[in-house]
Amino acid sequence: MKKLPIPVQNDDRHLIRLTSNDALTSINPCLRINQNSIKMQYRNYIQERGNAWNIIPNVVSEELKKSLINSYENRQEDELKFIKNMRDTHDEICSMCGGKFPWSLDHVLPKSDYPEWAIFSKNLVPACRCNIRRGTALKGNPITRARVLHPYFDDAFETRQISCLISTNNDFRWVKVEIVYLQPNHPEINSIKYHVENIVKRSGIEKYLSRTLWCKLVNQPGLAIRGLFEKGSLTELKIKELIEQDLRWNDSSSGTLNNWDSIFLYGILNSPNVLAFITQHHNKFVRNGGVPT
Ligand SMILES: [Zn+2]
Structure with a gap:
């Protein structure tokens, strides 16, 4: 559990460059068509400070979901090199659990349920194996609006x-x-x-x-x-x-x-x-x- 500064990545630019790369024919058409709605969702995320109860996800097609998750998981492209850098320049302490060795990245809003933010730097936080053990836990009791806290946005x-x-x-x-x-x-x-x-x-x-x-x-x-x-x-x-x-x-x-x-x-x-x-x-x-x- 560690508060971290918000990454200074220009996510819109990363997305534009990714969708403009004609060599990535398998993922681009779908991403290109939905580029503007994804950028809108990036703003929504920042405005709501990553609070899972306030963010309203778009209905994302299976094709777009697959494109975004593949982009994150493969991240071979230069446009997504920042993800590798975020993973490699890890801290000593896991921002999510407070344990040691945060050698991977966790999606605060899990990518399987919130694919729009699969490659969004503000949704990626350095984490240890708690990432796997957590699964997709995100929101608790709707009356209390309990939720997973966000290392970049919660104090x-x-x-x-x-x-x-x-x-x-x-x-x-x-x-x-x-x-x-x-x-x-x-x-x-x-x-x-x-x-x-x-x-x-x-x-x-x-x-x-x-x-x-x-x-x-x-x-x-x-x-x-x-x-x-x-x-x-x-x-x-x-x-x-x-x-x-x-x-x-x-x-x-x-x-x-x-x-x-x-x-x-x-x-x-x-x-x-x-x-x-x-x-x-x-x-x-x-x-x-x-x-x-
Ligand atoms: Zn951890």
């Missing part, structure tokens, strides 16, 4: 929206992590929840926090929290300060407060029993010369 991702509640057993070997919402009165809370349920959770955030990050914390606390490795025995207050520093580092280096590592650290800072465990565990670890206990 909700600019503030910290989610944290985690960590439950453990007595020896802290077992852990359960649940996502919690930090701003229950946010005007977009229904969409935030819909987005988290359908994209972030399906992408495996709870497994990553409760297995990958928690195991690292238990087995190598010095590697799980930045700065802890070089230190000897510490008070709980000092460990809390180090976690706060690490949180600030993660927030800033990832460019979003809603990246998965920050969500974990923020959850620890708000779990007194976990903080006490980390202190005790780290100090025991130091006494034992770095051997897991």
